[in-house]
Amino acid sequence: MNEQTHLSAWRVPKDAFPKRGTHAEQFKFLVNYALLAPSIHNSQPWRFRVTGEALELFADRKRSLRVVDPDGRALAISCGAALFNLRTAMYYFGCVGEARPFPDPRQPDLLARVTLDPSKLHPGGWTELFNAIPVRCTNRGPFEPREAPPALEAALRDAARLEGAWLALFKSARVKKAVALLIAEGDRIQFSNPRFRRELAQWLHSARDKDGVPGYAKGVNELLDFTAPAIAYLVRTFDVGNGVAARDSDLATGSPLLACLGTARDDPLAWLNAGEALQRVLLVATAHGFDASFLNQPIEVPALRPKLGGLSAHKYYPQVLLRIGRGVPAKHTPRRPIEDILIY
Numbered sequence: 001m002n003e004q005t006h007l008s009a010w011r012v013p014k015d016a017f018p019k020r021g022t023h024a025e026q027f028k029f030l031v032n033y034a035l036l037a038p039s040i041h042n043s044q045p046w047r048f049r050v051t052g053e054a055l056e057l058f059a060d061r062k063r064s065l066r067v068v069d070p071d072g073r074a075l076a077i078s079c080g081a082a083l084f085n086l087r088t089a090m091y092y093f094g095c096v097g098e099a100r101p102f103p104d105p106r107q108p109d110l111l112a113r114v115t116l117d118p119s120k121l122h123p124g125g126w127t128e129l130f131n132a133i134p135v136r137c138t139n140r141g142p143f144e145p146r147e148a149p150p151a152l153e154a155a156l157r158d159a160a161r162l163e164g165a166w167l168a169l170f171k172s173a174r175v176k177k178a179v180a181l182l183i184a185e186g187d188r189i190q191f192s193n194p195r196f197r198r199e200l201a202q203w204l205h206s207a208r209d210k211d212g213v214p215g216y217a218k219g220v221n222e223l224l225d226f227t228a229p230a231i232a233y234l235v236r237t238f239d240v241g242n243g244v245a246a247r248d249s250d251l252a253t254g255s256p257l258l259a260c261l262g263t264a265r266d267d268p269l270a271w272l273n274a275g276e277a278l279q280r281v282l283l284v285a286t287a288h289g290f291d292a293s294f295l296n297q298p299i300e301v302p303a304l305r306p307k308l309g310g311l312s313a314h315k316y317y318p319q320v321l322l323r324i325g326r327g328v329p330a331k332h333t334p335r336r337p338i339e340d341i342l343i344y
Ligand SMILES: Cc1cc2nc3c(=O)[nH]c(=O)nc-3n(C[C@H](O)[C@H](O)[C@H](O)COP(=O)(O)O)c2cc1C
Pocket: 036, 037, 038, 039, 040, 041, 042, 043, 074, 075, 077, 078, 081, 136, 137, 138, 139, 140, 212, 213, 293, 294, 295, 296, 297, 320, 331, 332, 333
């Protein structure tokens, strides 16, 4: 497989949807959209099993990040984002059905079972969200300072609410500064931990790989892709926390919107829902022509999470911290081929 193949996942031929195919054939096609979801370190920690009339979503714990995500929270959020893409594609192609989270208490890794209801066919639903799936990508560059329109803010809040989550928008310079201080503190704490650096370095990959974060997604010139092992070595070996903290703090205060997405509970079901809400928020931003990227450090460092919650009216429980604005267009990152994630 080469780089081109791993990026070709983004060009799903939507006309190829097997309208008259079996449910199993339709599910297999829909998974092409699920795998375009964002995931922590582009770990893509999901697997799908087509079982006759149902599609099952499993957590792939072999891909979990034990240092930065010891409870599997970010893993479940990533899988929730994939589930939302799947649901969106289902609506778009008219396969209305049901997605039951955690259908079997004896199988905690079985995150959702999706079934179709052939009596309900409404092709063309959720078109705006659907069209945004192959366009969305994380943009880690600086954003223009121009304010976000109030209509976008309302649409983002609605997107989170429709999926059972809340979205707090930090707009004033004072609160943004307070959030930026937490982000910088999170960076310094994380980078001072050699185990964190080692794990991060393991996921800094070449653009030819099918997972992980390639250098170009972090702002490294694409021609320097061959330096990926050297960059991973630097990250693994040196505490660059102060430099990262300064850069992230500038990115945060310079972004038109900082948005914290959260849920009323903090358990695997809430994390899965948070992932669905996250992806809905990201797709709405994309549909409005806006970019987003993640600054999750104050959520990943347990001591900082309540402080971030305290800055929003909701308090419990922050799950994802985003910055939203418009930047120089970013490039898509690779995806694992569908054969790697389908279980038979
Ligand atoms: C739960 C979650 C947490 C993430 N945390 C971070 C983060 O702290 N910093 C960052 O730069 N990207 C973060 N990301 C973004 C991923 O690195 C990104 O989704 C992945 O590399 C795939 O790239 P794409 O979003 O452009 O498709 C996170 C994504 C998810 C779903």
